[in-house]
Amino acid sequence: MSTISDESYDFLFRVFQSRQPTKNLSKTPHRLDEFPIEFRICELQGVENFIGINHDDDEPQQPLSFFHTKLPTMTRTVWLPKREILLQERGFCLSSLLSDMDVSEEEHEPILQEIASVARLAGTSRFPIIVVLLQATLVVVEQSEVDETHEVIESHEDDQLLDMIMRESESKSIPATKSSIEALEKVRFQHGSESAGECMICMQEFQTGLELACMPCSHVYHEECIVQWLETSHFCPLCRYTMPHM
Numbered sequence: 001m002s003t004i005s006d007e008s009y010d011f012l013f014r015v016f017q018s019r020q021p022t023k024n025l026s027k028t029p030h031r032l033d034e035f036p037i038e039f040r041i042c043e044l045q046g047v048e049n050f051i052g053i054n055h056d057d058d059e060p061q062q063p064l065s066f067f068h069t070k071l072p073t074m075t076r077t078v079w080l081p082k083r084e085i086l087l088q089e090r091g092f093c094l095s096s097l098l099s100d101m102d103v104s105e106e107e108h109e110p111i112l113q114e115i116a117s118v119a120r121l122a123g124t125s126r127f128p129i130i131v132v133l134l135q136a137t138l139v140v141v142e143q144s145e146v147d148e149t150h151e152v153i154e155s156h157e158d159d160q161l162l163d164m165i166m167r168e169s170e171s172k173s174i175p176a177t178k179s180s181i182e183a184l185e186k187v188r189f190q191h192g193s194e195s196a197g198e199c200m201i202c203m204q205e206f207q208t209g210l211e212l213a214c215m216p217c218s219h220v221y222h223e224e225c226i227v228q229w230l231e232t233s234h235f236c237p238l239c240r241y242t243m244p245h246m
């Protein structure tokens with residue numbers, strides 16, 4: 001018998017200006033005073049399975065099995081007047097777009113402020129502003145006994161389980177300790193290595209020779225991406241490795 005014993009939800013965003021124009025973007029009808037914004041909506045879903053739950057924080061319990069999946073990234077590009085992006089009209093249009101993407105209202109203000117900040121730095125450049133919205137959900141499942149024939153939950157069962165709780169978790173994020181963030185190893189990315197070829201937080205490809213931050217679990221990210229992530233969550237975005245936390 002299996003029961004859901006815990007679930008957690010993390011949300012992270014990143015805003016930056018692309019270093020190159022998006023393909024075919026210039027062909028999209030727009031006015032001269034409008035600026036392109038590309039939203040990238042990403043979801044990570046994971047399930048950990050335990051035989052009983054060990055509540056002793058000094059002796060972390062290893063899961064019987066772990067399954068995670070990255071759902072396809074959805075993109076949406078809009079052209080908006082620069083005055084709207086700079087919040088001269090209070091960002092009503094941007095806020096409405098975020099609501100359409102199921103971003104909670106409490107997250108709107110910091111995202112809008114970051115978009116406005118990047119737009120000010122962009123000056124006359126018309127390269128698109130990229131807004132990455134990453135949602136990660138983890139479900140902890142407690143099993144009363146091991147099922148020898150099904151030690152790993154089937155992926156379609158995971159999807160059904162996660163779909164049910166995706167919008168229900170309200171657990172408060174706990175950041176990693178400052179010392180553990182500062183202690184992250186720095187590595188140089190080389191094509192052909194076993195590491196993923198892109199940062200799973202901002203979804204940007206790594207360039208050869210770029211310095212990256214490496215988690216203790218060996219997953220690598222842009223340093224600024226993983227630092228921002230760990231300042232709100234003590235889990236690795238990919239495998240949920242637990243960092244020392246406050």
